[in-house]
Amino acid sequence: MTAAVLLALAAQVVTLQPADLEAKAAYVRVAVGVESRLTLPEPAVRVRGQQSAKELLGLRLGQVRPKGVLLIRPREAGVARLVFEGATRRIRLDIEASALGAAQDVEFRMSEPVAAGKPDARPTPQAPRTTDAAAEASAPSPSPTQPDAPVATPPPAVAEVPAADRAAEDHGPETAPAPEPTATPAPTSEGSRQVARIGRYVGMPGQRGIWVDELVREGTRVSLRLRVEGGSGAVEVGALDIEGTRATVRTEVAGKDLIIIGEVPLPAERPRQATLGMAERGKFREEKLKLVGPGLADLAFDGGRTW
Amino acid sequence: MVRRTCVRVGFLALVAAAPVGAQTNDAYWSVWSGREERLSARAQALGGAAAALGDDSAAAATNPALLATLRHSELVGGYTSFGRSNFGTIGGGGLLKSGIALGGYVRRPTTIRETDLNRRLEYELTEGGVMAAGKWGRVAGGVTVYASRLALTAEALSQEAGGPLRAGGGAGSTRVGATAGLAWVDGPWTVGASFRTGSKFSADRTSTLDGLTDDAGSQVEVERPWLLAMGLSYQGVKVGVFGQVDVRQAGTIRTVANRGPSTGTYDAETGGVGAVRGGLQYALLLGGVSVVPRVGMTHLAEAGIRYAGPSSGETLLFAGTEARTRPTFGLGLVFRNGVSLDAAVSDESTVAVEGRIRF
Numbered sequence: 334m335t336a337a338v339l340l341a342l343a344a345q346v347v348t349l350q351p352a353d354l355e356a357k358a359a360y361v362r363v364a365v366g367v368e369s370r371l372t373l374p375e376p377a378v379r380v381r382g383q384q385s386a387k388e389l390l391g392l393r394l395g396q397v398r399p400k401g402v403l404l405i406r407p408r409e410a411g412v413a414r415l416v417f418e419g420a421t422r423r424i425r426l427d428i429e430a431s432a433l434g435a436a437q438d439v440e441f442r443m444s445e446p447v448a449a450g451k452p453d454a455r456p457t458p459q460a461p462r463t464t465d466a467a468a469e470a471s472a473p474s475p476s477p478t479q480p481d482a483p484v485a486t487p488p489p490a491v492a493e494v495p496a497a498d499r500a501a502e503d504h505g506p507e508t509a510p511a512p513e514p515t516a517t518p519a520p521t522s523e524g525s526r527q528v529a530r531i532g533r534y535v536g537m538p539g540q541r542g543i544w545v546d547e548l549v550r551e552g553t554r555v556s557l558r559l560r561v562e563g564g565s566g567a568v569e570v571g572a573l574d575i576e577g578t579r580a581t582v583r584t585e586v587a588g589k590d591l592i593i594i595g596e597v598p599l600p601a602e603r604p605r606q607a608t609l610g611m612a613e614r615g616k617f618r619e620e621k622l623k624l625v626g627p628g629l630a631d632l633a634f635d636g637g638r639t640w
Numbered sequence: 641m642v643r644r645t646c647v648r649v650g651f652l653a654l655v656a657a658a659p660v661g662a663q664t665n666d667a668y669w670s671v672w673s674g675r676e677e678r679l680s681a682r683a684q685a686l687g688g689a690a691a692a693l694g695d696d697s698a699a700a701a702t703n704p705a706l707l708a709t710l711r712h713s714e715l716v717g718g719y720t721s722f723g724r725s726n727f728g729t730i731g732g733g734g735l736l737k738s739g740i741a742l743g744g745y746v747r748r749p750t751t752i753r754e755t756d757l758n759r760r761l762e763y764e765l766t767e768g769g770v771m772a773a774g775k776w777g778r779v780a781g782g783v784t785v786y787a788s789r790l791a792l793t794a795e796a797l798s799q800e801a802g803g804p805l806r807a808g809g810g811a812g813s814t815r816v817g818a819t820a821g822l823a824w825v826d827g828p829w830t831v832g833a834s835f836r837t838g839s840k841f842s843a844d845r846t847s848t849l850d851g852l853t854d855d856a857g858s859q860v861e862v863e864r865p866w867l868l869a870m871g872l873s874y875q876g877v878k879v880g881v882f883g884q885v886d887v888r889q890a891g892t893i894r895t896v897a898n899r900g901p902s903t904g905t906y907d908a909e910t911g912g913v914g915a916v917r918g919g920l921q922y923a924l925l926l927g928g929v930s931v932v933p934r935v936g937m938t939h940l941a942e943a944g945i946r947y948a949g950p951s952s953g954e955t956l957l958f959a960g961t962e963a964r965t966r967p968t969f970g971l972g973l974v975f976r977n978g979v980s981l982d983a984a985v986s987d988e989s990t991v992a993v994e995g996r997i998r999f
Contacts, residue, residue, distance in 0.1 A: 532738025534711035538930040538974050539923035541877050563827070563877065589827065627712055627999075628737040 346440045349374070351422065358414070358425035361439060365430050368406040369437035370395065375419030377401025378572035379610045379619055386413035390428060394617040397569035404615065405430075420572065526551045529603070533627050535620050541568065541613065545622050548604065556596040557607055557624070564591030564613075571610030571617075575624075576600055580607075681718055681994035685970020685984035686919025687936025689884035691871025692832035694825065697733030697743045698994065700771055702869060703834035704782030705821035707733050707741045708775035712978070716745075718994035732996075739775040744768070764791045769819075778826050784819040790841045790862070815839040817864075830873045838866040838889055865889035867914075880921040882936075888914040905948045915940050919968070932972035934984070939965045 347359065363369040376398045380387075389411050395402035401417060407430030417424045424441065529548040536542040542562040549556045557575055561568050565586045573580040573595035580595030593609070607622040625631050680698035683690035690699035694709035698716045715732040731745030748766040766789045773782025790813045821834035841862040871884035892905060919936035946960035970984035978998040985991050 530738075537923075537925060537976065538932050538972070539878050539925035540930075626737060627735050629713055629734045630736075 345438075346442055348442050348444045349424065350444050354422055354424060358427045359441065360427045360429070361437060362429045362431055363405055363407060363437050364435050365407045365410055365432050367435075368404055370439070371403040371405065371426070371437070372440040373401040373403070373417050373419060373424060374441050374443045375401060375421060376571070377610075377612070377617070378418040378420060380415055380417055380617060382413065382415040386415065389413050390415070390430065393615045394612050395615050397571050397612045397617075418572075531624060531626050533623060533625065535622055536562075540618070543609065543620060543622070545607075545624060548624055550599065550603075553599045554596050555599050555604060556594055557604070559593040559595070559609065559622070560587070561591040561593065561611070563589045565589050567591075567613055569612045571612065572608075573610075574608040576604040576606065680716075681720070681970065681982040681984045681992035682934070682972060684720075684986065684990070684992050685934035685936055685968055685972075685982070686882045686921065687884075687917040687938040687968050688915070689871055689873070689882035689917040689919045689936065691821075691834055691869040691884045692823065692830040692873035693871070693882060694823070694830050694873070694875065697741075697771075698729070698731055698745070698996075700733060700743060700773070700782070701731070701745055701769060701784060701819070703821035703823060703832045703871070704743075704771045704773050704784040704819055705780040705823040705834070706830075706832060707743050707771050707773035707782050708739055708780040709823070709825060709830070710735055710741050712998040713741075714996050714998040716994060716996040718992060720990065720992040722990040733771070739780075741771075741773050743771040743773075745771075765789070766791075773821075775825070778824055780823040780825060782821050784821075785816065786818070787814060787816050788839060788841075788864075789814040813841040815841055815864075828874050828876045830875070831871070832873075833868070833870045836867045836869075839864040863892045865891040878923045880919075880923075882917075882919040882921075884915075884917040885913060886915040886917070887912065913941055921972075928976045930972075930974040932974065934968075934970040934972065936968035936970070936986075937965060938968065938986075939963070 349359070361369075361371065377394060377396075377400075380392065380394065380401075380403065382392075386392075389407060389409065390413050391406035391408055392415070393404040393406075395404040401419060403415075403417070403426075405428065410430050410432055412427065412429045415426045415428065417426060527550040529550075531545045531547055533545040534542055535545065541564055544560040544562070546558040546560050549558065555575065557573070557580070559573075565588070568591055570582060570584055570591070570593055573582050573593065575595060575597045578597045578600070580597045582593060582595045585592040585594070595607070597604075604624050606624055608619060609622060610617065610619045612618065680690060680693075680696060680701075682696055683693055683699045683702065686693065690696075690702040692703070692706070693699040694706050695711050697707060697710060697714055698718065700707040700710075710733050713732070713734040716730070718729045720727055720729075727747055729745060729747045731743065733741050733743035735741050746766075746768040748768075767786055769784045769786030771782060771784045773780060817837045817839045819834055819836040821832065823830055823832040841864065866889045868887040869884055870887075871882065873882040874880065916939040917936070918938075919934060921932050921934040924931045924933075940961075940963060942960060942963045947955050947958035949955075966987045968984060968986040970982065972980060972982040974980040980996050980998070982994045982996075983992065
């Protein structure tokens with residue numbers, strides 16, 4: 334069986350071949366009305382799929398880090414496709430909910446350590462917590478004893494799934510893959526540091542508020558500082574994209590708030606928007622962040638085109 | 641007889657009081673005196689507890705310091721109906737930058753109408769204000785300067801005269817007042833206090849019959865009381881709890897006939913603690929919409945219009961209102977595109993709706 338074939342058996346481990354991830358999807362059969370647990374090999378950035386598919390599956394994000402965990406409790410029989418986006422790669426999942434299925438506890442692992450595509454993972458001593466997703470994902474896969482072949486156990490059946498029917502997907506605009514890592518520049522002089530205060534609030538009643546504090550240009554890097562109100566200890570941070578570029582993320586605790594600092598190489602123009610993924614109590618949330626101040630002048634002139 | 645009718649109609653128009661019970665008198669007075677909970681449907685649903693209600697430019701008319709807690713610039717429009725009266729409000733607040741804001745509102749018309757077979761009374765208050773606020777660290781301060789214009793018209797069908805008898809306040813009376821506010825904001829907690837100055841209106845009542853001056857008229861002085869509002873709130877991710885205490889000056893209405901004896905003094909509200917307010921809200925995120933049900937309570941001290949003078953009929957008619965507690969209910973819908981809708985209902989047939997858009 335091709336290594337990319339994905340196995341789903343009750344309480345088992347599935348080994349994935351990185352080379353085949355783009356072409357093939359994992360197939361899992363789960364039981365209707367029973368919660369199944371899918372553990373992915375990387376921290377979760379986001380889970381894409383049609384809303385109807387998510388509702389059919391009763392999808393919840395059980396954990397973001399260190400490995401993404403999807404909790405599924407299908408409400409009825411059917412097949413749904415999800416795309417799990419991790420820190421460094423995407424994994425397609427074809428999930429069949431069947432009355433004949435059984436509760437699943439599936440752990441997906443990569444067949445080899447993830448080494449490529451590792452962004453800047455320089456240590457940040459001042460940061461109590463580091464969520465450099467890519468760095469974490471680069472950790473060696475656990476359990477070298479992990480079998481590559483399926484365990485011969487009774488159904489649910491293991492099936493090889495051909496290349497994905499991409500037309501059936503409704504992922505919306507795909508996020509650009511994480512950029513190739515760039516060397517961290519040497520610290521720049523204070524003279525080259527430019528700070529654009531933003532002070533924009535994002536969030537609705539019933540949601541934890543996110544403050545877009547400031548955008549800092551320093552040398553050949555740009556960093557974005559966000560603050561999640563009361564988010565310390567409550568929020569798991571996923572990926573932060575700044576103008577489509579995956580940022581190296583670190584977090585700090587400031588009282589009850591959680592500070593998120595994302596850094597990307599200096600783009601040609603001042604970044605205008607960012608996307609943050611985070612989860613709280615198993616619920617994943619993605620916010621588009623406008624990197625323009627809330628003032629009337631900012632609104633009128635779109636924050637200006639330059640620093 | 642005609643003269644007596646005219647005097648009575650004119651006076652009733654000015655005090656905006658009709659023989660429909662003491663509670664109605666109080667409701668009229670509450671609007672006339674400018675109780676600010678009438679400004680915001682969101683605040684009304686919370687029992688009027690707006691002195692520490694942040695991120696709401698409509699509630700900032702109560703405590704202008706809260707304008708500095710706006711998270712976005714916004715425009716607000718609302719309509720309130722209570723009994724046979726109503727008013728509309730438009731306003732908003734704009735951020736110069738985060739923590740510094742300007743705002744304004746116009747409330748018009750605040751109209752009180754009372755109509756029966758023999759007379760029509762109409763009282764109208766127009767008010768406009770501008771607000772400015774800033775926030776430095778956890779402390780915010782702000783001020784509102786507003787102008788209020790009082791006008792009245794009344795018309796009575798006099799059987800004796802055989803035609804309409806008109807009594808009114810002529811051009812009305814305009815006064816400028818101010819509200820100053822402070823707030824301390826620490827995470828979900830807000831403590832707010834505001835002080836609104838009092839105003840004294842003076843209107844000349846005239847009366848005409850078939851276009852001719854019928855009597856010497858009278859001069860009416862209305863003293864709108866100052867108001868100190870102190871509030872505390874907790875606005876968490878989902879739950880919000882709000883409280884407020886109002887301390888006020890006594891308000892009075894006096895009439896002095898241009899000819900003949902005084903018609904008496906009408907005390908409107910007593911001084912001291914005028915109201916204790918509280919509210920609770922809970923935010924639910926359903927799909928792309930936040931649903932925010934609200935409940936509130938207002939305990940109003942003894943108030944209403946109480947007559948002190950020689951007329952036994954007036955004494956019976958304007959006997960004031962006992963202290964009472966009234967519930968309020970409301971619902972807010974907040975959409976992801978920045979549009980939100982709020983509604984509130986309470987006793988006294990009050991219904992308020994409000995829409996806003998944020999940028």
